[in-house]
Amino acid sequence: MVTNKLNLPKEKIDRARELAKNICAPVLDFIDAHTTVTVERATLRLLGTDGVSTEGAPVPNLVVDALRDRLGEGAAVWYANALVQTGLEQGELDRRIAEGFNIATLPMGDRQKAKELAAALARRQFSHIDANRAYRESKLEEFKGRSHSPLLYLIVATGNIYEDVKQAQAAALAGADVIAVIRTTAQSLLDYVPYGPTTEGFGGTYATQENFRIMRQALDEIMEREQRYIYQTNYASGLCMPEIAAMGALERLDMMLNDSMYGILFRDINMYRTFVDQRFSRMINAYSGIIINTGEDNYLTTSDAFEKAYTVLASQFLNERFAYAAGLKPWQMGLGHAFEMDPSIENGILYELAQAQMAREIFPEHPLKYMPPTKHMSGDIFKGLVMDNMFNFVSKATGQGIHLLGMLTEAIHTPFMMDRHIAVETALYVMNGIESIMDEIEFRPDGLIVRRAHEVLDRTVRFMEEVERIGLMESIEKAMFADISRSRTGGKGFEGIVEKGEGYFNPVESMLERSLGLA
Amino acid sequence: MAHIIRPYGDTMDDGKVQLSFSLPVPAGSRALEAARRIALAWGFHEAEVVHMAPMSDEFTFFVVYAATQHGIDWDTVEGDRDDSEKPMTMDEINAFIRAHIGRKVVVVGACTGFDAHTVGIDAIMNMKGYNHHYGLERYEMIEAHNLGAQVPNETLIDYAEAHNADAILVSQVVTQKNSHVHNLTEFIELLEAKGERGRFICIAGGPRISNKLAAKIGFDAGFGHGTYAEDVATFIVKKMVQEGRK
Numbered sequence: 001m002v003t004n005k006l007n008l009p010k011e012k013i014d015r016a017r018e019l020a021k022n023i024c025a026p027v028l029d030f031i032d033a034h035t036t037v038t039v040e041r042a043t044l045r046l047l048g049t050d051g052v053s054t055e056g057a058p059v060p061n062l063v064v065d066a067l068r069d070r071l072g073e074g075a076a077v078w079y080a081n082a083l084v085q086t087g088l089e090q091g092e093l094d095r096r097i098a099e100g101f102n103i104a105t106l107p108m109g110d111r112q113k114a115k116e117l118a119a120a121l122a123r124r125q126f127s128h129i130d131a132n133r134a135y136r137e138s139k140l141e142e143f144k145g146r147s148h149s150p151l152l153y154l155i156v157a158t159g160n161i162y163e164d165v166k167q168a169q170a171a172a173l174a175g176a177d178v179i180a181v182i183r184t185t186a187q188s189l190l191d192y193v194p195y196g197p198t199t200e201g202f203g204g205t206y207a208t209q210e211n212f213r214i215m216r217q218a219l220d221e222i223m224e225r226e227q228r229y230i231y232q233t234n235y236a237s238g239l240c241m242p243e244i245a246a247m248g249a250l251e252r253l254d255m256m257l258n259d260s261m262y263g264i265l266f267r268d269i270n271m272y273r274t275f276v277d278q279r280f281s282r283m284i285n286a287y288s289g290i291i292i293n294t295g296e297d298n299y300l301t302t303s304d305a306f307e308k309a310y311t312v313l314a315s316q317f318l319n320e321r322f323a324y325a326a327g328l329k330p331w332q333m334g335l336g337h338a339f340e341m342d343p344s345i346e347n348g349i350l351y352e353l354a355q356a357q358m359a360r361e362i363f364p365e366h367p368l369k370y371m372p373p374t375k376h377m378s379g380d381i382f383k384g385l386v387m388d389n390m391f392n393f394v395s396k397a398t399g400q401g402i403h404l405l406g407m408l409t410e411a412i413h414t415p416f417m418m419d420r421h422i423a424v425e426t427a428l429y430v431m432n433g434i435e436s437i438m439d440e441i442e443f444r445p446d447g448l449i450v451r452r453a454h455e456v457l458d459r460t461v462r463f464m465e466e467v468e469r470i471g472l473m474e475s476i477e478k479a480m481f482a483d484i485s486r487s488r489t490g491g492k493g494f495e496g497i498v499e500k501g502e503g504y505f506n507p508v509e510s511m512l513e514r515s516l517g518l519a
Numbered sequence: 520m521a522h523i524i525r526p527y528g529d530t531m532d533d534g535k536v537q538l539s540f541s542l543p544v545p546a547g548s549r550a551l552e553a554a555r556r557i558a559l560a561w562g563f564h565e566a567e568v569v570h571m572a573p574m575s576d577e578f579t580f581f582v583v584y585a586a587t588q589h590g591i592d593w594d595t596v597e598g599d600r601d602d603s604e605k606p607m608t609m610d611e612i613n614a615f616i617r618a619h620i621g622r623k624v625v626v627v628g629a630c631t632g633f634d635a636h637t638v639g640i641d642a643i644m645n646m647k648g649y650n651h652h653y654g655l656e657r658y659e660m661i662e663a664h665n666l667g668a669q670v671p672n673e674t675l676i677d678y679a680e681a682h683n684a685d686a687i688l689v690s691q692v693v694t695q696k697n698s699h700v701h702n703l704t705e706f707i708e709l710l711e712a713k714g715e716r717g718r719f720i721c722i723a724g725g726p727r728i729s730n731k732l733a734a735k736i737g738f739d740a741g742f743g744h745g746t747y748a749e750d751v752a753t754f755i756v757k758k759m760v761q762e763g764r765k
Contacts, residue, residue, distance in 0.1 A: 093679070159696075169575070170574055170575040170578060173575050174575070175575060184635045185635065185693060186633045188631075189669070202633060202693060202695055202696060202698055203693050203695050266635070266667075266668075267635070268668075301638060302637070302638075302641070304647075322584070342650075375638060378744070379744065411726065412697070412726075416541070417541055417574055417578055418539065418540070418541045418574065418580045421541075421572070421574045421580050422580075425572070478722075501606075
């Protein structure tokens with residue numbers, strides 16, 4: 001499918017990948033030696049821990065908070081120890097913890113027995129995840145050939161999961177292949193995952209396990225009706241990446257926003273915390289067969305899209321390297337980019353084309369996620385509709401994987417049902433009209449488009465050499481990414497990082513690493 | 520003598536308007552009629568549904584062209600701000616400050632509450648500004664502090680106090696459930712509780728912020744879409760001199 005139209009020098013691309021390896025290596029060393037409160041909570045969830053106190057504190061949080069001084073050993077062994085010592089059924093133990101029972105008061109009994117029990121509990125959840133994965137694969141096979149290319153991705157976000165379901169079903173019926181539920185604005189900063197179905201949110205709906213389940217059921221109904229696979233997406237971003245990944249695995253989500261640096265740059269979450277969290281969460285995503293989406297669009301909303309295009313490519317290389325390090329395969333790497341150049345730039349659309357084609361050729365097997373204009377959208381919805389359709393054209397013409405549909409009302413409000421309807425109808429028109437264009441067009445070897453792609457690749461390699469020389473953490477401190485500076489020890493969640501002790505035990509981590517060939 | 524204006528299609532006073540909307544009904548002849556009738560109920564004397572499309576089993580989308588006889592008296596309309604007041608240029612503002620204030624003007628700004636949409640505040644404050652209109656950081660006679668996203672009101676106020684700010688810019692983009700109104704109101708209330716409201720020039724900004732709304736909440740001004748740094752800076756420096764703030 002991917003032909004070589006830009007003649008990008010292979011040595012430069014290989015060099016960028018080598019630089020990404022070198023840049024990420026010291027970070028991966030740090031990650032290996034540490035765990036965090038949310039990694040431990042996710043581990044407990046994948047042991048089957050569930051429930052919430054009357055104040056809304058999830059049981060995994062209560063357990064991890066109680067074990068604070070011992071997290072270097074891992075929470076799993078202490079939780080399993082509590083089951084062994086009390087002889088309670090897991091559900092009953094969780095209920096008691098929700099009511100105030102502190103498992104940290106129990107002395108450690110037979111540690112080996114506790115470890116074995118923990119591993120057995122994990123295996124039970126893993127087989128649940130295996131069943132989810134098998135179900136997804138069977139449905140993808142059953143509905144093969146019926147999805148759009150690129151996949152059409154639509155967002156719903158009312159704040160009320162039951163309203164979201166109506167809008168999601170309408171969107172899927174309209175032709176959306178992927179439905180994402182934007183999360184409520186504040187969720188990234190919560191160091192716990194809210195519990196149960198929710199009906200209120202600001203600018204979005206809370207990501208909770210029950211909300212995931214409700215949406216999954218609604219989308220499955222449409223799937224059967226339309227005989228077309230409907231991918232469900234949510235966002236791991238924030239202080240609970242591993243837990244949201246775990247919930248996604250248990251509820252059969254198909255895609256998840258999971259960026260290695262988004263939290264650091266755009267949510268001021270501590271960098272060490274994010275790096276450890278992203279790795280664990282990505283391993284869960286990898287194992288559950290989920291496709292991750294990364295957030296390079298954010299670079300272009302803060303910086304100039306024409307001038308800083310190289311930061312997008314650099315981020316894609318880094319996200320790719322961190323993804324490999326977590327066991328993800330290229331087909332699961334929905335690396336992001338966006339159509340955000342100033343619409344007044346002469347040949348701007350051709351530069352976007354160059355950028356999109358370049359990404360396609362450098363990441364041939366990856367379902368690249370291409371995102372629509374936002375920064376230059378305005379109340380002029382008619383111009384906005386045209387900008388969105390230029391974006392649709394470029395996307396189809398460069399074989400993008402996941403196509404986030406632009407809304408003509410992007411600058412005004414969260415989309416009305418009719419805004420989505422218009423977006424889908426016009427996209428289908430454009431994409432159908434140029435169905436075979438990728439096979440038809442070539443670029444002038446010495447033309448503007450080819451030259452632009454070469455320039456961006458060159459600039460990216462130079463930038464990455466600088467990052468390699470200085471170090472990734474330092475580069476972030478120096479505001480080299482998105483012009484935003486973050487300090488190493490600053491940001492939220494720093495206190496949630498724990499150094500792994502000598503006898504650190506995490507059956508979930510071990511099972512993941514073994515299955516993914518990372519051990 | 521009233522000056523009545525009506526929508527203009529291609530002839531004066533034809534009252535022609537284009538509408539699009541959805542109704543929670545299945546598409547069909549009845550839906551078509553419903554769309555026509557609802558437009559007539561809105562004060563249009565003619566309405567033609569030119570497009571109808573099902574969005575789902577229960578919702579239908581329409582494009583309607585309609586004509587109204589309703590108009591308003593142009594002479595009675597007051598704008599949100601005075602357009603004749605052109606903003607000064609960056610150089611003029613710097614010169615104005617040197618001449619009339621004699622020291623750097625300190626401006627502190629942020630997106631407050633949970634709002635993380637900094638495109639607007641960045642456009643006003645960051646060096647690069649927006650669309651070739653440099654931001655306040657670029658002004659020689661302005662000391663600009665952009666605190667960025669998700670800054671609690673208290674933090675912004677504390678920072679402004681600590682840095683002896685002359686003006687505080689509060690940016691609010693998210694308007695769902697009127698969160699912008701709540702946040703902006705809380706900001707003013709906090710200042711008033713501290714007895715500090717008079718100490719700062721307070722400006723609200725965002726795509727849905729109007730001068731009227733801002734004034735109603737208790738701000739000195741509100742700026743919306745299309746605002747550049749020089750608009751905000753002109754307002755601040757003129758007001759400072761007007762009120763004798765040195």
